[in-house]
Amino acid sequence: MQRSSLFATVFALGSGATLAFASLALRREAPAVGAARQFLATLEPDQSRKARYSYDHEERLNWNFVPIKRNGLNFGEMKPEQHKAALTLLRVGVSAEGVTRLETLRQLENVLKEIERGSGPVRDPDLYFITVFGEPSERGAWGWRYEGHHVSLQWSVRDGKIVADTPQFLGANPAEVREGAMKGTRLLAKEEDEGFALVKSLDENQRKEGLTSTTAPNEILTGNSRQAQIQRDSGVPYLHLKTDQKKKLEALILQHSSLQPSELARKRLSLIRRSGLDKVKFAWMGGLEKGQGHYYRIQGTTFLIEFDNTQNNANHIHTVWRDFKGDFGADLLAQHARTSVLPR
Numbered sequence: 001m002q003r004s005s006l007f008a009t010v011f012a013l014g015s016g017a018t019l020a021f022a023s024l025a026l027r028r029e030a031p032a033v034g035a036a037r038q039f040l041a042t043l044e045p046d047q048s049r050k051a052r053y054s055y056d057h058e059e060r061l062n063w064n065f066v067p068i069k070r071n072g073l074n075f076g077e078m079k080p081e082q083h084k085a086a087l088t089l090l091r092v093g094v095s096a097e098g099v100t101r102l103e104t105l106r107q108l109e110n111v112l113k114e115i116e117r118g119s120g121p122v123r124d125p126d127l128y129f130i131t132v133f134g135e136p137s138e139r140g141a142w143g144w145r146y147e148g149h150h151v152s153l154q155w156s157v158r159d160g161k162i163v164a165d166t167p168q169f170l171g172a173n174p175a176e177v178r179e180g181a182m183k184g185t186r187l188l189a190k191e192e193d194e195g196f197a198l199v200k201s202l203d204e205n206q207r208k209e210g211l212t213s214t215t216a217p218n219e220i221l222t223g224n225s226r227q228a229q230i231q232r233d234s235g236v237p238y239l240h241l242k243t244d245q246k247k248k249l250e251a252l253i254l255q256h257s258s259l260q261p262s263e264l265a266r267k268r269l270s271l272i273r274r275s276g277l278d279k280v281k282f283a284w285m286g287g288l289e290k291g292q293g294h295y296y297r298i299q300g301t302t303f304l305i306e307f308d309n310t311q312n313n314a315n316h317i318h319t320v321w322r323d324f325k326g327d328f329g330a331d332l333l334a335q336h337a338r339t340s341v342l343p344r
Contacts, residue, residue, distance in 0.1 A: 055134030156329025216286025
């Protein structure tokens with residue numbers, strides 16, 4: 001099914017699809033418990049101490065996407081069977097396409113190593129970490145995180161069901177590999193190309209709303225904040241777009257959700273529908289051609305998507321999806337704190 005038609009189907013089904021989507025989610029998400037338990041069972045005591053925190057520990061909210069020292073257990077510290085178990089857990093939370101993209105992202109570290117030749121931070125595709133928060137169980141709250149340079153993904157689970165999967169950060173440097181064995185690789189090509197296609201389709205009146213600045217910010221505006229702040233209420237509304245432009249915007253939102261399995265993406269889209277698609281706005285800052293720094297934002301009442309390509313001569317992309325109330329399972333954590341206390 002084409003992405004735009006899938007989006008249309010989700011919006012057309014309405015609340016009557018809730019039970020169907022819930023049953024799909026349960027079938028997909030229940031394996032998270034088994035995968036997490038299997039991964040933890042392979043760990044030696046010192047590895048377990050690195051990989052495990054209580055669900056309500058401060059570390060769960062400590063996310064980042066730059067090459068810094070991290071807490072958790074990285075691939076380089078794992079034996080082959082542990083690495084395999086870690087990837088099995090990761091595959092529960094991402095789509096088949098997502099698995100391929102995450103592996104490509106890791107390999108970009110080798111490209112940077114060749115480009116920088118020791119002049120930058122440590123570049124190592126093994127410095128990607130798995131961290132488990134709480135006790136994996138069919139009852140209660142727990143979660144896990146996958147993080148390293150240019151990726152931060154986290155999932156919160158309640159009673160065996162994934163209830164939150166944001167913040168979702170993905171980056172690419174180089175955005176386009178221009179030499180070497182990976183020449184031509186563009187990890188976030190669709191996110192960029194479809195953004196350009198939409199902004200260039202705007203007519204003069206639409207551009208007055210949609211093009212909010214001729215200068216792009218040099219970073220996503222929300223950074224690695226623990227709670228995303230609603231950005232300026234600017235941009236061209238979905239309501240003011242023509243039919244083909246609406247399809248372009250829908251396809252762009254779908255692309256940003258494609259990292260997650262289809263049932264988790266459906267839950268995101270269903271929430272957008274319920275909160276009002278007509279309230280979603282598309283804002284563009286910066287140049288309109290590749291090689292010029294550019295940024296776009298898609299913002300609704302419940303969510304925010306940011307795309308920024310300004311660094312390294314506009315060949316370094318950062319993208320993020322934030323939920324204003326659902327990041328880190330915020331409501332879930334509050335409920336959990338009221339009902340139980342986890343040992344540290």
